[in-house]
Amino acid sequence: MSRQNQTFKAAANQAMDLFSGLEPGCELGTEAELCDRLEISRTTARNVLSHLANLGILEWEGRRKVLLRAPTVADRFPPEDVALPAERAEHQFHEWILRTDLPPNAQIHESELARQLGISVALVRDLLQNFRVSGLVEKNPNKHWTFRGFTRDYALEMCDMRELIEREAMRRLCADPDHPALPRMVEMERLHINLLARDDSAMTEFPALDARFHRLVCSAARNRFYDEFAHRISIIVHYHYQWNKRDETVRNREAIREHLAVIQAVLQGRSDEARDAFDQHLQTARETLLASVNWS
Amino acid sequence: MSRQNQTFKAAANQAMDLFSGLEPGCELGTEAELCDRLEISRTTARNVLSHLANLGILEWEGRRKVLLRAPTVADRFPPEDVALPAERAEHQFHEWILRTDLPPNAQIHESELARQLGISVALVRDLLQNFRVSGLVEKNPNKHWTFRGFTRDYALEMCDMRELIEREAMRRLCADPDHPALPRMVEMERLHINLLARDDSAMTEFPALDARFHRLVCSAARNRFYDEFAHRISIIVHYHYQWNKRDETVRNREAIREHLAVIQAVLQGRSDEARDAFDQHLQTARETLLASVNWS
């Protein structure tokens, strides 16, 4: 089936967002302008213009482009049409491998998984190859893949690596009073205070904020290898949050407070305190993670 | 063209190696036995037997398999036929990307590279995706790849990460007097002493030994993330050795001596000394690497 116009559809929706802020009857800019705005090629931009002309949203002839009417919800492409197959598949794959309670050493067959997720084997192969770096699956040449298991060993190795990297990143953050990450820390403080003020139901937003906080800390080292690892780990930890629901909101509130203690110490230049508070938080995070691992 | 029987050809050559140690006329084992020995499936084992029967090397009927004559060199498949396309391609790719002096921000086109290396675009895509983790290339969605450049920044980030990991690994190695990596350290010592005793021309073997030494140190932490990084880095460093040939043999001999100082301190339980010597070596390695980077 090759491609399914996702770039075009997403761009068309974006263009409609753009045009709905304008008055009907007004002249629209050049093709190149639209390309810059939507970050697409001229080919796609022209397809979008042609599509909107067909819908009667605008009139287009040569350089003259006039908006006829405001776009409606009915004109838009549905959200499930604009997601790229690769992105959708990645999400499905993560759901499957991190939520299905696969036993360690389980066999994973590309063809079987492709059928199960309703995607092509080539895509499954890409996903597994990429996920291999996370240390949870391995390839048996000419044969199937093996799930190594989210075991206690895995969790320990992951935590060790994380602590090694993030402690060093924190050290660098504290060492420079003009560190470029500090403005983003101010923003971080605001987000944490806001979330803490809301009620328990808002705690579902914590995992995403946690990932952002740790990625920000990692980015302070300005080392691409740190960032790469932070990204990998955030995927694993994100799913982990949904494994152990016991005392979840209590744990999350406590984690927010720990984050805040770190952030405020950093912002106020109390370096030793920041590092101690961060060590404390890493210890808590480790315990939380290990508590949710099967003791098999 | 799909596959080209590489597994079969490699297995056939291996089988011939196996049989050349036997007397003509003797009975050969079962199919399953051959599978275990060559680590192949019965399908391939039977193809091998059938091939060798056609060549007149053995007689095969049902369970009776008799060796007729010793295999000759002419019977063997040439080495270029047994290498898997993926392996060959990876080697070619590494040669190309690490030896061609690409400027930072150079565009890399999958299709162009496929033509240049004489491999399929799908394979090029796989290679680039995998290499992305090394931090030297990045993808522009819907567009080309970009070579980020073996810059001073890259070298610094790589060294920082390496030192962080390897220092921690060394700490763990020293902390445990019964560490399972110690026997391999004894072997390492022997290899280093041997290489040091040989003449300058043998120094071409140093890069491989260096990679082994650092991988062994990493493995002491028994953490898959350390191992993964050590593997990535060894590829980059391997090629780096061929960039700066000035004073090469002198530098290599010095590095061997530094390795030996570390190994012997470790083996004799002088922990502090081992760590100091290792820090010293990491410092030298950093200087060597940085000296070879373009100052652009």
Place this chain on the structure above:
DNA sequence: TTACGGTTTTTTATAAATAAAATACATTCC
């Protein structure tokens, strides 16, 4: 009755095909 060999089915490795999207080139209009 069980281990081995013959046969069939499933799965992987690789290449090729196809449409979308990007880019390069040619043309027109101010």
Place this chain on the structure above:
DNA sequence: GGAATGTATTTTATTTATAAAAAACCGTAA
């Protein structure tokens, strides 16, 4: 003459096809 449009070419994203290799199945002989 230069910037915008119209057209052609190249490149990427995705699916499908094919043969090799693995695995499962089944019968048979030691």
